[in-house]
Amino acid sequence: MVVAPGGAAAPGEGGDQARVGEVPPEAAARGVVGTEKAVRWVWDDTGRWYPRLLADGVRVERCLDLRLAHRLLRGAAATAGSRLATTPSGPFDAAGAAEPDRVESLFDVATPQERPDEDALLAEIGAQDEAVADHPRLRLLLVAESAGALAAAEMRHTGLPWDRRVHDEVLAEQLGPRPTGDARPPRMAELAEQVRTELGAPRLNPDSLPDVLRELRRNGLPVTSTSKWELIGLDHPAVAPLLAYKKLSRLHSANGWAWLDRWVPDGRFRPEYVVGGVVTGRWGSSGGGALQLPKSIRRAVRADEGWCLVVADAAQLEPRVLAGLSHDERMAEAGRGRDLYQGMVDAGVVGSRDHAKLGMLGALYGGTTGQSAAVLPRINRAFPLAMAHVETAARAGERGEVVSTLLGRSSPLPGAQWNQVQADALDDEAGASAQSRARAQTRAWGRFTRNFVVQGTAAEWALCWIAEVRRRLWALGEQGDAGRAPEPFARRPHLVYFLHDELVIHAPQELADEVSAQVRDAAAAAGRLLFGDFPVDFPVSLASARSYADAKD
DNA sequence: GCAATAAGCGCG
DNA sequence: AAAGCGCGCTTATTGC
Numbered sequence: 001m002v003v004a005p006g007g008a009a010a011p012g013e014g015g016d017q018a019r020v021g022e023v024p025p026e027a028a029a030r031g032v033v034g035t036e037k038a039v040r041w042v043w044d045d046t047g048r049w050y051p052r053l054l055a056d057g058v059r060v061e062r063c064l065d066l067r068l069a070h071r072l073l074r075g076a077a078a079t080a081g082s083r084l085a086t087t088p089s090g091p092f093d094a095a096g097a098a099e100p101d102r103v104e105s106l107f108d109v110a111t112p113q114e115r116p117d118e119d120a121l122l123a124e125i126g127a128q129d130e131a132v133a134d135h136p137r138l139r140l141l142l143v144a145e146s147a148g149a150l151a152a153a154e155m156r157h158t159g160l161p162w163d164r165r166v167h168d169e170v171l172a173e174q175l176g177p178r179p180t181g182d183a184r185p186p187r188m189a190e191l192a193e194q195v196r197t198e199l200g201a202p203r204l205n206p207d208s209l210p211d212v213l214r215e216l217r218r219n220g221l222p223v224t225s226t227s228k229w230e231l232i233g234l235d236h237p238a239v240a241p242l243l244a245y246k247k248l249s250r251l252h253s254a255n256g257w258a259w260l261d262r263w264v265p266d267g268r269f270r271p272e273y274v275v276g277g278v279v280t281g282r283w284g285s286s287g288g289g290a291l292q293l294p295k296s297i298r299r300a301v302r303a304d305e306g307w308c309l310v311v312a313d314a315a316q317l318e319p320r321v322l323a324g325l326s327h328d329e330r331m332a333e334a335g336r337g338r339d340l341y342q343g344m345v346d347a348g349v350v351g352s353r354d355h356a357k358l359g360m361l362g363a364l365y366g367g368t369t370g371q372s373a374a375v376l377p378r379i380n381r382a383f384p385l386a387m388a389h390v391e392t393a394a395r396a397g398e399r400g401e402v403v404s405t406l407l408g409r410s411s412p413l414p415g416a417q418w419n420q421v422q423a424d425a426l427d428d429e430a431g432a433s434a435q436s437r438a439r440a441q442t443r444a445w446g447r448f449t450r451n452f453v454v455q456g457t458a459a460e461w462a463l464c465w466i467a468e469v470r471r472r473l474w475a476l477g478e479q480g481d482a483g484r485a486p487e488p489f490a491r492r493p494h495l496v497y498f499l500h501d502e503l504v505i506h507a508p509q510e511l512a513d514e515v516s517a518q519v520r521d522a523a524a525a526a527g528r529l530l531f532g533d534f535p536v537d538f539p540v541s542l543a544s545a546r547s548y549a550d551a552k553d
Numbered sequence: 554g555c556a557a558t559a560a561g562c563g564c565g
Numbered sequence: 566a567a568a569g570c571g572c573g574c575t576t577a578t579t580g581c
Binding site: 205207208209210229232233249250253254277278279280282283284285286287288289290291292358361362363364365366367368369370371372373447448450451452454455500 | 566567568569570571572573574575576577578
């Protein structure tokens with residue numbers, strides 16, 4: 001029995017009684033944690049406790065995050081009738097600790113987060129246990145999500161190794177030298193001037209969308225917005241510099257010098273991952289745009305001296321997940337031991353890899369137009385089970401019903417406004433516009449639920465993958481005393497980045513091959529965990545290099 | 554003068 | 566050529 005500081009004791013695998021108590025971090029650091037394999041720490045919020053433990057050099061092997069679990073179970077169709085889901089909202093419905101160490105200011109309007117006391121913790125454990133008693137897959141989801149929370153905290157703790165000098169080089173190459181103050185970087189200033197000249201608008205601010213649109217139209221260009229796709233292909237000398245300006249402007253504002261100073265002060269980028277932050281169960285992020293790092297600056301992600309980055313990408317994850325979900329053996333076969341899209345070409349489903357990809361995305365997203373829709377009938381014929389699966393989800397959504405992922409995360413119900421629009425369309429007085437609005441909205445929700453089951457189950461696969469990788473990496477480093485406080489990861493390979501279907505591991509150079517093998521095996525293990533004996537492959541593309549960009553391409 | 558919103562674009 | 570899903574972030578503009 002081990003207790004979390006201010007949290008609850010773990011109900012051991014053997015079903016011991018849970019107990020609550022306090023363990024000062026120093027005691028934990030002396031070896032309470034991580035040495036007893038069977039221990040699962042149970043606490044209200046990983047983001048609240050784990051950063052402090054990590055700071056004290058303590059690595060936690062397993063946990064149950066009651067807040068994450070609570071939210072999942074409250075929303076899951078399978079546990080809708082449980083005591084947990086039907087009682088009024090309590091402390092576990094509060095938002096997580098966004099900034100665990102933040103000092104609450106006197107002027108905070110929001111009420112301070114309500115902390116569950118010991119009785120509440122025990123009651124919550126009991127209620128959750130009761131809710132999932134007959135739902136082993138939900139139980140798996142809870143521990144997978146909790147493992148994800150541990151990984152997220154650890155990645156923030158160690159940070160993504162970032163070379164400020166390389167980042168500055170990339171910026172200087174594209175934007176010119178860093179300007180002083182608020183001035184536009186040289187290259188942007190030149191392009192702005194070109195745009196003004198070509199449009200005959202000497203005072204135009206290219207950052208003002210309405211002004212740019214007005215000047216484009218004044219020059220006879222038939223555009224309705226200033227978006228890239230409307231501009232591409234227009235025959236006018238202002239278009240090229242304008243597009244170039246927008247590109248640089250994006251880089252400068254989103255990942256320029258200001259970003260670098262703010263988010264990478266010390267050679268490590270430490271984003272906050274928001275586990276389960278997306279409705280589908282994907283992770284979100286907060287601060288620094290961690291999940292939108294443009295490819296052009298990934299050169300700056302560089303391993304320490306003597307270390308490398310192992311970059312792993314789950315190939316065609318979502319189609320493979322759909323094959324597993326729907327038990328579509330022909331689809332699984334197309335992806336066995338090869339690129340799934342190429343497999344579709346080989347099987348004669350489509351004529352080219354591009355068509356395969358386009359059509360598959362249309363199937364997953366509910367595309368109804370263009371080339372994507374044109375390919376759909378062929379996919380429908382080749383993989384009827386897969387298509388039926390997403391179609392069923394879409395129809396359920398159109399009826400306003402809930403759909404669920406493989407492990408049991410459920411989609412939200414459409415909001416009050418959705419119902420209102422539907423009701424309005426049924427009114428005797430309803431006009432054609434009200435009806436078409438309702439129809440469009442119906443289809444939109446169907447596209448959402450269609451994608452939900454696939455994206456959500458893919459997120460579950462990824463959680464299992466990351467949990468398994470995390471476990472194996474730790475085991476890899478077990479020789480010697482490398483894992484002792486004060487810095488558990490200083491001499492071990494460790495996760496540093498996660499992007500939906502992609503992992504980056506910072507590893508000692510000599511372990512690169514071993515790490516790669518473990519990551520690959522972990523993907524296979526995740527597949528078995530979700531889909532059992534159903535023969536669907538989850539191949540991983542792997543590369544190691546000093547820089548993220550080099551490993552990717 | 555400040556907060557909310559929209560447009561646009563980066564990622565999967 | 567984007568479209569069809571899910572996000573976060575910045576800037577300018579709109580609304581109060």
